[in-house]
Amino acid sequence: MSQNPLPFTVQDLHAAIPERCFKPNAARSFAYLIFDLAVIAGLFAILTQTSLWYIEWPVIFLIGTMLWSLFVIGHDAGHGSFSSNRTINTIVGILVHGAILVPYRGWQRSHALHHMKTGHFHQEEVFRPARKGEDTFFRKLIFRSGIFLIIGWPMYKIGIRNLTTYKPVTGSHYLPQSDLYTKSVRVSWYFGLLSLFGFLALYVSLGLLFGWGFFAKYILAPYLIYGAWLTFVTYMQHVSPKVPVYDDKDWTRLKGALASVDRDYGPFNWLTHNIGNLHVIHHTFPTIPHYRLQEATDAIKPILGEHYLTSKRFVIFDFISSQLRCHHVVPAEGYEKYESAYAFVKPQT
Numbered sequence: 261m262s263q264n265p266l267p268f269t270v271q272d273l274h275a276a277i278p279e280r281c282f283k284p285n286a287a288r289s290f291a292y293l294i295f296d297l298a299v300i301a302g303l304f305a306i307l308t309q310t311s312l313w314y315i316e317w318p319v320i321f322l323i324g325t326m327l328w329s330l331f332v333i334g335h336d337a338g339h340g341s342f343s344s345n346r347t348i349n350t351i352v353g354i355l356v357h358g359a360i361l362v363p364y365r366g367w368q369r370s371h372a373l374h375h376m377k378t379g380h381f382h383q384e385e386v387f388r389p390a391r392k393g394e395d396t397f398f399r400k401l402i403f404r405s406g407i408f409l410i411i412g413w414p415m416y417k418i419g420i421r422n423l424t425t426y427k428p429v430t431g432s433h434y435l436p437q438s439d440l441y442t443k444s445v446r447v448s449w450y451f452g453l454l455s456l457f458g459f460l461a462l463y464v465s466l467g468l469l470f471g472w473g474f475f476a477k478y479i480l481a482p483y484l485i486y487g488a489w490l491t492f493v494t495y496m497q498h499v500s501p502k503v504p505v506y507d508d509k510d511w512t513r514l515k516g517a518l519a520s521v522d523r524d525y526g527p528f529n530w531l532t533h534n535i536g537n538l539h540v541i542h543h544t545f546p547t548i549p550h551y552r553l554q555e556a557t558d559a560i561k562p563i564l565g566e567h568y569l570t571s572k573r574f575v576i577f578d579f580i581s582s583q584l585r586c587h588h589v590v591p592a593e594g595y596e597k598y599e600s601a602y603a604f605v606k607p608q609t
């Protein structure tokens with residue numbers, strides 16, 4: 261039995277949300293997908309017309325950002341919120357994620373584990389915290405330098421998952437024999453890998469055909485930016501001085517779902533399908549499509565009260581705060597709280 265029970269249940273929250281929020285609209289989802297693809301095509305067209313670095317760099321940044329938006333579409337498909345038709349979700353997920361080199365089924369599985377154990381001290385799948393004594397040199401190096409933003413996503417996909425904690429989970433997203441795939445490897449899982457390696461072969465062929473300078477500018481740089489977006493947003497969703505972490509005796513699924521923060525990404529809130537600014541509701545009810553997250557959040561906010569974690573500061577300032585304040589966790593009453601390892605940082609009250 262959990263200590264400090266919440267004053268509401270998941271049923272209370274569900275009842276407050278209009279029924280339409282739980283119903284995916286495939287036409288609407290496809291419209292977002294087509295919009296994303298059209299913007300990406302337009303940005304690539306602009307890139308072919310200029311060699312001025314001060315135009316090229318922002319355009320490459322925007323392409324990487326839109327690849328992140330595409331990822332969110334595949335994420336919805338993985339949750340079954342792109343369409344109410346399973347086959348459509350699977351086909352869209354395999355193609356969209358394949359194009360950005362995500363093994364759709366493997367990631368869908370590890371993401372489900374993240375949703376199942378969000379905020380759990382020992383079983384969280386992403387950004388699992390550590391005690392002070394477990395904050396190793398390697399962990400410090402990759403987190404405090406910020407290098408995790410660049411290498412985090414490729415490492416995670418290859419199978420170096422939570423390497424920086426004392427109980428790492430391993431298992432590649434690319435290998436059906438890894439721990440992610442142990443239950444039942446369906447045909448669609450292989451199609452996910454086929455899609456990914458098909459796109460990878462296409463990108464390498466373009467490099468061979470047009471040169472590695474072309475490859476770096478049109479493929480590698482946008483890919484790294486999208487990977488940095490993914491790692492940055494995931495980190496900001498779950499790592500904050502305000503976010504409680506629960507051990508076995510205190511953790512419940514709802515408490516874990518609420519151990520997430522809605523941030524402000526300014527104009528990128530809408531452009532990246534509200535993945536960063538409306539994440540609490542996504543963890544509470546993962547089947548709500550991205551275009552219903554605002555309505556559903558507004559419906560449960562009065563019930564959540566102080567249990568709704570949000571920040572109105574532009575996200576970069578919050579990132580600096582998390583970088584300074586969230587190095588390890590210490591026991592608090594009924595939960596574990598993040599603490600800074602820096603002596604000059606005053607503890608938050």
Ligand SMILES: [Zn+2]
Pocket residue numbers: 335339371375542546
């Ligand atoms: Zn999710």
